[in-house]
Amino acid sequence: MAQDYFVYDLAAFHGLTVLRNNDPTKNLYPSLSSPPDLIISHNPDHDADRRFIGLWGSESPVAVHLHCQFNYYMSRDDPHAVAKFSNRENIRFALAAADLIMVPSNFLADELRQSGLSFRPNAHIKVVSNGARQSLYYPSNSKERARFKDSFADTTRLHPHARQGKIPMDQKLVGFVGRLDDSKGLQLIQNVARANAAGSLTDTCLLLQYRYQAGPTDRGVGKEYEDCRRKAEFTRTISPRFVWLYADSCPRAPNRPMRHFDILLLPSLSEVQPMVVLEALSCGVPVIATYATKYFDELESKLTSHEFKKVSFVSKRLNGGNGGILSLEETDNPQQTAADLVKAMESISIPDDDARIALSLKARGLGYSDARMYSEYLACYEAAIELFQQRSLSAGQQKGRQ
Incomplete structure (x- = not known):
């Protein structure tokens, strides 16, 4: 589930599948017949991401990218208040379901930890800086x-x-x-x-x-x-x-x-x-x-x-x-x-x-390159899979004790 161009580049190089919401009026991604190996959400504020995570998040590892200040969605004193409230609730849902949450800056990670939002017991918050595409952005003469x-x-x-x-x-x-x-x-x-x-x-x-x-x-x-x-x-x-x-x-x-x-x-x-x-x-x-x-x-x-x-x-x-x-x-x-x-x-x-x-x-x-960003993303996705395995093992053990 992707928004930014670098996600498509990452998919092309590493075999990830990008689901596109081809009919925004329905807020749905294409249906799958079995749980995906990993869910990566770049649009946790969208209805389509919430529905997809709700469908498969208990059976698959979930990695969520948060690119916005959560407090941006707290205000209701503007013409977009209803939409922003819906976006906020979608973000709450995605963060609560995530095994690993990626943010691009330290201040946002600190705000999330202090926000009082609900997270999985073993969920990790990881700071991964954005990076510029070096093949397009370099000095002129x-x-x-x-x-x-x-x-x-x-x-x-x-x-x-x-x-x-x-x-x-x-x-x-x-x-x-x-x-x-x-x-x-x-x-x-x-x-x-x-x-x-x-x-x-x-x-x-x-x-x-x-x-x-x-x-x-x-x-x-x-x-x-x-x-x-x-x-x-x-x-x-x-x-x-x-x-x-x-x-x-x-x-x-x-x-x-x-x-x-x-x-x-x-x-x-x-x-x-x-x-x-x-x-x-x-x-x-x-x-x-x-x-x-x-x-x-x-x-x-x-x-x-x-x-x-x-x-x-x-x-x-x-x-x-x-x-x-x-x-x-x-x-x-x-x-x-x-x-x-x-x-x-x-x-x-x-x-x-x-x-x-x-x-x-x-x-x-300072690390503002696309190559470093891609490398850290991949490491985070692997970590999300490991955290999901721990979650599944813990759930199985708890069920066994019952």
Whole structure:
């Protein structure tokens, strides 16, 4: 049961079977005639995973990946409250059934241990850091970066956007990668664009990279893509000489835009261990991020202020990212947080080729590679099977005593 691309890679190399929920309206995976050798859930918040674990979890080992802050699902004060409550209960169910639980950061492991949630008596919680795909995310050189900036004059590469013109060679290129909505910091991005229109960041351009695929736009992911496109184009109208757009129709294609950024901007409201940050560091690109996860405290201790800069929210309720908050209110003072992001962008200079290589090597040394991640996943899956065997033996002995 899988969500992220690396799960499919792992399956391809090691013979695991990935079940896909081909009919989301039914929330079901394909039926099996016998218990699987191992259940791996990457979507413990989904109804389909809960039903599958409920069907086979007593007869098979269960390994659960938790990529979200559990507290994110605790708030009911937003339009998605009912869905979030259902997601929360699905997570409770999966964690209670798991032999082994994997989380990507130490703070999340600590929160789970202190949460009061129910776990199996011998269940283990294991921290396995995410890792960037090294074949896609590695440092660029100055000539490659110049060609990338030139490429924005080519309309064939920029569908569905009109010609934008070359990105000026002497401009610092700050990049954003992700979904364009308030939970990912769209309000802050637009306030940064307004600050530029008012005279800030005159030596900087901002590239918004978002997932896009042509197709029906009235439902599902097609509607989400079209919504992102509209939001992107509106943001560009705020400051057309500052904002450039990149509709990413093939997110696993080579020569990722990330390689050519001078800074990655991550203005999210809630994260755990965002993959995009690890991808930037693997490219040797410095990161500026809002304090959307306690993981950033750990990262801040490992990197210099020119490699990673954490910007706290003005509103304390947002710091740490675990409040289940999906958008900023005026009382959160998003204008001041955006101003702090602007100052952070001004404080980091354009990294040269040597600085990028050094930061990339540092990231690899910290373990942020896909190869290390895959290796640790496999070890965890083996451990889950051993824990299940202990569970089965203990259950058999208990039944015998009865």
